[in-house]
Amino acid sequence: MKNNKVIHALYTDDDVLMAAVKVVKAENHYIEEVYTPFPVHGLDKAIGLEPTRIAIASFMYGCVGLTVAVLMMNYIMIEDWPQNIGGKPSFSFMENLPAFVPIMFELTVFFAAHLMVITFYLRSRMWPFKGAENPDPRTTDDHFLVEIPINENEKELKSLLTKTGAVELHVIEKNDN
Amino acid sequence: MYKLSKRLKILSLALIIIGATGWFSSYTSSHHLTLEDVKTMLAEEDTHHGGDHLSSHNESSHSEMIQLHQDDHDVSSHAKGEHHKSSHAEHVLHQMHNRPYAALYVAAFFFMMISLGVLAFYGIQYASQAGWSPVLFRVMEAITYYLLPGAIIVLGIAIWADKHLFIWMDPHVVAHDELIQGKSSWLNKKWFIIRGILFILGWSMYRFFSRKFSIAQDNSDINDNSYFKKNFKISAAFLVFYIYSESVMSWDWIMSLDPHWFSTLFGWYVFASMFVSGITVIALITIYLKTKGLMDFVNDSHLHDLAKFMFGISVFWAYLWFSQFMLIWYANIPEEVTYFITRIEDYKLPFFGMLVLNFIFPFLVLMNSDYKRVPWFIVMAGVVILFGHYLDVFNMIMPATVGDRWFIGVPELSAVLLFSGLFLLVVFYSLSKAPLLPKGNPFIKESKQFHY
Numbered sequence: 305m306k307n308n309k310v311i312h313a314l315y316t317d318d319d320v321l322m323a324a325v326k327v328v329k330a331e332n333h334y335i336e337e338v339y340t341p342f343p344v345h346g347l348d349k350a351i352g353l354e355p356t357r358i359a360i361a362s363f364m365y366g367c368v369g370l371t372v373a374v375l376m377m378n379y380i381m382i383e384d385w386p387q388n389i390g391g392k393p394s395f396s397f398m399e400n401l402p403a404f405v406p407i408m409f410e411l412t413v414f415f416a417a418h419l420m421v422i423t424f425y426l427r428s429r430m431w432p433f434k435g436a437e438n439p440d441p442r443t444t445d446d447h448f449l450v451e452i453p454i455n456e457n458e459k460e461l462k463s464l465l466t467k468t469g470a471v472e473l474h475v476i477e478k479n480d481n
Numbered sequence: 482m483y484k485l486s487k488r489l490k491i492l493s494l495a496l497i498i499i500g501a502t503g504w505f506s507s508y509t510s511s512h513h514l515t516l517e518d519v520k521t522m523l524a525e526e527d528t529h530h531g532g533d534h535l536s537s538h539n540e541s542s543h544s545e546m547i548q549l550h551q552d553d554h555d556v557s558s559h560a561k562g563e564h565h566k567s568s569h570a571e572h573v574l575h576q577m578h579n580r581p582y583a584a585l586y587v588a589a590f591f592f593m594m595i596s597l598g599v600l601a602f603y604g605i606q607y608a609s610q611a612g613w614s615p616v617l618f619r620v621m622e623a624i625t626y627y628l629l630p631g632a633i634i635v636l637g638i639a640i641w642a643d644k645h646l647f648i649w650m651d652p653h654v655v656a657h658d659e660l661i662q663g664k665s666s667w668l669n670k671k672w673f674i675i676r677g678i679l680f681i682l683g684w685s686m687y688r689f690f691s692r693k694f695s696i697a698q699d700n701s702d703i704n705d706n707s708y709f710k711k712n713f714k715i716s717a718a719f720l721v722f723y724i725y726s727e728s729v730m731s732w733d734w735i736m737s738l739d740p741h742w743f744s745t746l747f748g749w750y751v752f753a754s755m756f757v758s759g760i761t762v763i764a765l766i767t768i769y770l771k772t773k774g775l776m777d778f779v780n781d782s783h784l785h786d787l788a789k790f791m792f793g794i795s796v797f798w799a800y801l802w803f804s805q806f807m808l809i810w811y812a813n814i815p816e817e818v819t820y821f822i823t824r825i826e827d828y829k830l831p832f833f834g835m836l837v838l839n840f841i842f843p844f845l846v847l848m849n850s851d852y853k854r855v856p857w858f859i860v861m862a863g864v865v866i867l868f869g870h871y872l873d874v875f876n877m878i879m880p881a882t883v884g885d886r887w888f889i890g891v892p893e894l895s896a897v898l899l900f901s902g903l904f905l906l907v908v909f910y911s912l913s914k915a916p917l918l919p920k921g922n923p924f925i926k927e928s929k930q931f932h933y
Binding site for chain 1: 803806807813848849
């Protein structure tokens with residue numbers, strides 16, 4: 305049978321939180337999640353999260369944007385309706401390339417930026433009308449919450465977390481699924 | 482503390498000697514050329530390439546702006562008549578005479594520009610009170626030590642070469658040229674020399690005092706930051722002076738080679754080039770000293786930041802290059818567009834090759850965050866960037882002086898060897914003069930612990 309009991313430890317300072325996370329990791333406890341009101345520098349490394357791969361996704365989105373721009377400009381300006389703008393030759397993509405570069409640049413940035421943001425939201429499981437996941441609303445204000453699963457070591461964990469400066473401890477039965 | 486090793490001394494002296502002899506031999510041989518030699522050479526070229534050359538003129542796929550130039554070209558070089566042929570040969574003879582001067586000038590400017598770019602970077606670090614970079618200050622100070630000799634050499638070559646580089650210094654040309662006459666209140670030799678001396682004086686004074694305060698800060702009491710504050714003040718003042726003087730310097734020393742042509746963002750363009758080359762050299766020398774175990778206080782994150790700058794300024798350079806190109810290409814005004822026509826027609830490989838070397842290669846190689854921390858990646862990208870920016874200077878100077886008679890051969894390579902030897906000698910001599918860690922800088926602890 306799986307134990308769904310977790311402990312929520314609340315902190316009021318990001319430096320104290322960082323020190324606590326390091327102590328908890330050093331004692332070989334698994335940290336399920338940390339909720340913070342703002343990004344805490346270095347916390348991802350302290351918890352042991354894998355580095356993000358969003359940069360790779362962004363690069364691929366940028367390539368898509370560049371391709372879309374090239375195909376679009378070629379279709380609009382060369383194939384479908386060649387236009388004479390400033391006396392530039394309108395029948396060759398390459399000869400007109402300098403005029404298209406700003407559009408290629410803009411669409412590359414546009415695709416990379418927007419799709420990266422959307423990817424980030426989806427990957428964080430945030431979409432419209434999604435209910436908040438954070439267990440305590442104070443984590444959007446001035447509190448930091450560390451969630452640690454309990455494996456018949458409740459007492460030990462509690463004394464450890466109190467020592468690290470937690471201001472509140474709650475044991476909670478998680479009933480997801 | 483770095484000690485100037487005997488091997489490095491021998492290497493740089495050897496570079497200087499090889500470069501100097503190579504350059505002098507090409508200089509003397511180009512001066513022995515006579516009009517007759519050139520005429521026979523041109524006749525030979527005509528029999529070899531004549532057919533190709535004519536047919537390429539009739540190709541319909543050329544763009545309009547190239548067409549425009551060809552009409553021009555047809556009039557100037559293919560007009561019939563014996564008189565015109567001999568004046569063409571004379572023109573080619575001049576171009577071939579100019580080549581050793583131009584080759585020397587390109588290399589001298591390239592190494593001077595590295596030093597000037599680093600001086601601006603160094604000034605920015607002080608003015609912004611950057612916390613990450615103080616561990617690199619001694620490397621920057623060493624590179625800027627070359628600025629005074631380097632800039633004097635560039636100005637000296639410009640004055641000595643005279644009309645071989647700057648046609649506006651030739652009174653016969655000016656007499657028949659209304660456009661240059663109109664600019665003669667700015668483009669005259671006396672005022673050119675005075676401006677050059679003022680700029681060199683300003684840059685060198687800043688470099689002298691900043692280095693002096695930097696060393697004095699090391700030796701002063703831990704609670705006394707007065708020298709750092711002085712450095713902050715003179716750096717802020719220098720940056721104002723720098724951006725004006727650098728811009729005017731780029732018009733004087735490069736843009737006036739084509740005295741009819743002008744571009745309003747030329748100063749920025751040259752600045753981007755010198756900035757990225759300078760930062761690259763900081764990274765390369767730091768990596769070299771780190772592999773010797775002399776700069777263990779420099780960590781991955783410092784290299785990462787330098788590589789970020791190399792990446793970012795490469796993109797900035799490409800942005801400025803394209804901004805300058807596209808506006809002139811679009812407007813297609815004859816006196817502006819000739820600048821790019823000569824480069825696209827006669828310098829196709831270096832002109833477009835440098836875009837690959839200076840933009841596409843560093844863009845793709847240094848994009849990944851992890852690669853920016855790998856020394857051999859930085860070295861590889863750095864070598865390519867430096868070569869690319871040498872080509873950039875080459876493309877700015879050669880078309881105005883030697884036209885289509887260019888090649889990267891003995892005079893060019895010798896000049897690069899000569900100045901690289903001098904640069905190495907001066908920079909590493911300066912490195913050996915002070916401890917590599919500026920221990921008195923108030924940000925030194927933050928800088929040592931800097932991490933990303």
